[in-house]
Each structure stands twice: as C-alpha cells, then as structure tokens.
Amino acid sequence: MTPSAATALLDHAFDADTAVQADGARDLGLRSLNLGISALQEVTAAFDGALGEAFERAVDMILGTGGRVIVSGIGKSGHVGRKLAATLASTGTHAFFVHPTEASHGDLGMIARDDVILALSWSGETAELSDLVGFSRRYSIPLIAVTRNAASTLGKAADVVLELPRVRESCPHDLAPTSSSLIQLALGDALAVTLLERRGFTSARFHTLHPGGTLAARLKTVQHLMHGGSEMPLVHEDALMSEVLIEMAARRYGCVGVTGPDGRLVGIVTDGDLRRHMGPAILDTPVHKVMTRDPITLEPHKLAHAALELMNRRLITAVFAVADGRPVGILHVHDLLRAGIV
Structure with missing residues (x-):
C-alpha cells in the first residue's frame, strides 16, 4: 500500500468514527456520566468495609508524621496524583508530587525519613514505581498505596492499601481510564478534606494560601x-x-x-x-x-x-x-x- 493510500484509509477510519460518535451524542455523554456515578456509588459502598478501615489508618498515618506527603504515579494516575498533591498542599497538609521516573534519576533525594509516600497505580504493577517503593522499604518510609489490586506488587509492599473496587470504564472498550480515574480523584479529595477537618484548618489559613483570584475575594473578612x-x-x-x-x-x-x-x-x-x-x-x-x-x-x-x-x-x-x-x-x-x- 502506498503512503497516500494508507493516509486516505486512515482519514476514512477517522471520518467513520466521527460519524458514529456524532449520533446520539447526548445519550453517549449521559451513559458516561451514569457509569461514573455508578463507580462512585461502588466506592461509597466499599467504605463500609475494608476500604473505610484502611482510609482511617491512612489518615492517622499522615497526621502522625512530622514530614510531608509525597504523592507519585504515572499516566492518568500521575495526573490524578498531581491534583491530589496540590489539593493537600492548599488545605494544610504539606505535600508535593514526585514523578516516579525522575525519582529514579535523583529526585529520591527530595524524600525524607519522616515523610509519607502516597503511590497511585490502578494495576499496582507500574514498573516505574519500583525504585520509589524500594526506597521507601529500605529507609522505612511509610507507604500508602491507592490501587484496585491489594495483591499486586505495590499492594503487598505498602503499609496501608486503599483498594478501590474494579469499576467499568465509561470508555466503550473498557480500556481508557475514565471511571477509574474519577474514583481515584474522589478518594484523594476525600482524604484531603478529612485531613483538613482533622487539622482544624480554618478559612483564614485557607486565605493565606490562596491570596489571588475570585476565591481570595470570597475569603476576605x-x-x-x-x-x-x-x-x-x-x-x-x-x-x-x-x-x-x-x-x-x-x-x-x-x-x-x-x-x-x-x-x-x-x-x-x-x-x-x-x-x-x-x-x-x-x-x-x-x-x-x-x-x-x-x-x-x-x-x-x-x-x-x-x-x-x-x-x-x-x-x-x-x-x-x-x-x-x-x-x-x-x-x-x-x-x-x-x-x-x-
């Protein structure tokens, strides 16, 4: 097949996909939202069991440390992790994100013995996290895992495992991280808000960390x-x-x-x-x-x-x-x- 013929075939495939997706866009969007809601309901139900107990241990572990929360992950879990680190930092919990690949090339030096590592991996078998996990075990740095598989390599290594339920992705092929990312994000927000309340983080302190923008106006006294x-x-x-x-x-x-x-x-x-x-x-x-x-x-x-x-x-x-x-x-x-x- 000539390059021009291949390009034409690819363009046709994209056009066909677009045509299919254009039909019933509202219904497709609603289906995605409903799958996300269903995933959140499954996490809520899991809080009555092992997930809720592990969540309490994770909160106590973070509150009991004198250091920071080091959040790490790669891919979509990494994006969620960056957001979680930012939310923690802005609500009274000292935190920052360390990319697992950069950790293997010197950024492990940013982590101290009194820190807590919070690692996100949906499968629990993310190879890029291995050096970070090994570092935490070598220096007895507390490790909290957020994964759907407590029996995974990450889950077995962690001190606390926040095991999420296996949910149906809203992607029609059940492949693209969608519902799974949503519940990771929701669990991270729940952790940040719980720590906020347990620390007695006030609106005045919130204003100190948010001096600009519309939010700052709302927090003026x-x-x-x-x-x-x-x-x-x-x-x-x-x-x-x-x-x-x-x-x-x-x-x-x-x-x-x-x-x-x-x-x-x-x-x-x-x-x-x-x-x-x-x-x-x-x-x-x-x-x-x-x-x-x-x-x-x-x-x-x-x-x-x-x-x-x-x-x-x-x-x-x-x-x-x-x-x-x-x-x-x-x-x-x-x-x-x-x-x-x-």
Missing part, C-alpha cells in the same frame, strides 16, 4: 474591607438630631451609629428612622428618641460574603463591625461589590 477610625459615622447618645444629620451627610453611609458613655454601640439612625420621625422639631430632638436600639452588627473576623448575606437577608446597606460591643468599623454594600464579593 470584614476587617479587610471595613472603614475604621475617623471614617466611622458616630455620635454620642446625648447628641441632637442636627448633629446626626451633619454626620450622615458628611460620611454618606446612609446611617449614623450612636455610642454610650462607655463607647459601646447602643443604637443606629438610618434613612428610614429619619423618614419616620421627620417633622418641624427634628433638628432639636435628642438622638436617643429617634435611634433604633440594638442595631444589627457583626464581628470583624467574619467573612465578607457572610456580611453580604446578612445585608441581603435584613435588607440593609451598611453594618457596623463591633468588638466587645464597641464599633471598630463600618462596612457598606458598595465595599463588598468593589471587592468582587457577589
């Missing part, structure tokens, strides 16, 4: 965005409404906080209060006769998106942040919108 000091619209409770109106016009928050002798916030005057009490004598009226007592407040460490939820729920546009009852800042809905809190 009230303290990051509020206006404090002389920018707060405040009057004492013995003030007259004439002073309140001047303060409200100067600060433009649509409200004025009222403080007592000890500096605590005892009330607030809003545009609504003004409309309800408007009259010829308003300017000479003491503020305590107009203000709303026990105003809505929040703490400065609260997340900004929680402040937005509060404003939406209570139908207000500004709120004071207080510490020990004393105002330390004021937050307006426009501050949240400018920061990308939506």
